[in-house]
Amino acid sequence: MMNSDRSLLLLLPLLLSSAVSGLGSVVQRYYFYVQSHVPWEQTQSYCRSSSTIYHTDLATIYKQSDENLMYMNYYHAWIGLYKNTSDYWAWSNEENTYFDLPWARYEPDNGARCETWRWSTGLSDYRNWALNETGNDSDCVSISSLGKKMATQNCSDRFPFLCIRDNLVLVKENKTWREALDHCRALNSPYISSIRFELVSVQPEDHDNVMNKVKEGDTEEVWAGLRFLAGHWVWVNGANMVYSHLPPCPPVEQGCGVLSKNGTGRVEITDCTEKRNFLCYSSH
Missing domain, CATH: 3.10.100.10 (Mannose-Binding Protein A, subunit A)
Structure with missing residues (x-):
């Protein structure tokens, strides 16, 4: 021995x-809701700086049941998904992990081509886009409190936001x-x-x-x-x-x-x- x-x-x-x-x-893993209305860029630094014993970042959604863990007021809230300068959809930690995933009809590329994805904490193919959400002009993503549907928004718009901890x-x-x-x-x-x-x-x-x-x-x-x-x-x-x-x-x-x-x-x-x-x- x-x-x-x-x-x-x-x-x-x-x-x-x-x-x-x-x-x-x-x-342990959970989401927490921050009611401050701020542009998307400020949410990322807030989530990361709030870490104690947990890994913390803007929210990544892994599966539909995660929606039950999200407690929000009646409003849109920022999540970690955004479009980077290479015209790819990505999650907020900027890690070089990518997936080629087909978009469903009415989702951000409107069926024209497959986009490349990455996530801030873990990997997931989750997407729950609102009907007719084309995302042609906006680069950041929110989720609605009613229906938990994802929508693209101008990154300078001000919304509350969701962080994730594990x-x-x-x-x-x-x-x-x-x-x-x-x-x-x-x-x-x-x-x-x-x-x-x-x-x-x-x-x-x-x-x-x-x-x-x-x-x-x-x-x-x-x-x-x-x-x-x-x-x-x-x-x-x-x-x-x-x-x-x-x-x-x-x-x-x-x-x-x-x-x-x-x-x-x-x-x-x-x-x-x-x-x-x-x-x-x-x-x-």
């Missing part, structure tokens, strides 16, 4: 005993599983000293939110906090183990958990010494 594995095995009882009994989902941290550095564990635990919040970081555990209800982050990774698989130790599969934060598909006695080299971009959303296992990106989360 490698020294690093032996030391982790010795720490296992401490890790589990210090965790909250019956720990379930650790993933507590997941995707680290785009290639490390072994143990190196990833140590890296997460060495992270700290510049705002709250009691915040701690850990390799993420994943419950079934977390899959959609977690996979949005995994798809941003530079590697096809991303480390999670699953480890086979002392004859058992465990989450290193002591979270509930609810998966029944994991082998009861895996090969020695297949003892660590990953989340795959092309997987089913369930955690998979692989060689702990391989190097890949990893996913941490923050908690009190």
Whole structure:
């Protein structure tokens, strides 16, 4: 047994005993509404500067059910979608992640061609454009409080806006599983000293939110906090183990958990010494 594995095995009882009994989902994501009426350009800096332990940016919408998380007054509100100088539709963090998606009839290119998209937090093909929304003359996007329909607006117009927060941290550095564990635990919040970081555990209800982050990774698989130790599969934060598909006695080299971009959303296992990106989360 490698020294690093032996030391982790010795720490296992401490890790589990210090965790909250019956720990379930650790993933947090929500939207918050800011009632100040400002141009689109000012909303981005406000959302990003309001971060504490969470990643914060202008709102990205991943799926229709996210609309139920958006509490708005009867008005339009800015979201993170805009058209950049290359005449592409993009999301506000300006990352170079693109998707070619066909527009439905009446949507911003009016069926003329496929546009290229990118998102501020995670990747999504979500779109819910208002009828006859052509977007030929306006470069920023709002969402309506009634119907949650998207519409293009002049970026200088003044609207309230929606920000999004989550507590997941995707680290785009290639490390072994143990190196990833140590890296997460060495992270700290510049705002709250009691915040701690850990390799993420994943419950079934977390899959959609977690996979949005995994798809941003530079590697096809991303480390999670699953480890086979002392004859058992465990989450290193002591979270509930609810998966029944994991082998009861895996090969020695297949003892660590990953989340795959092309997987089913369930955690998979692989060689702990391989190097890949990893996913941490923050908690009190």
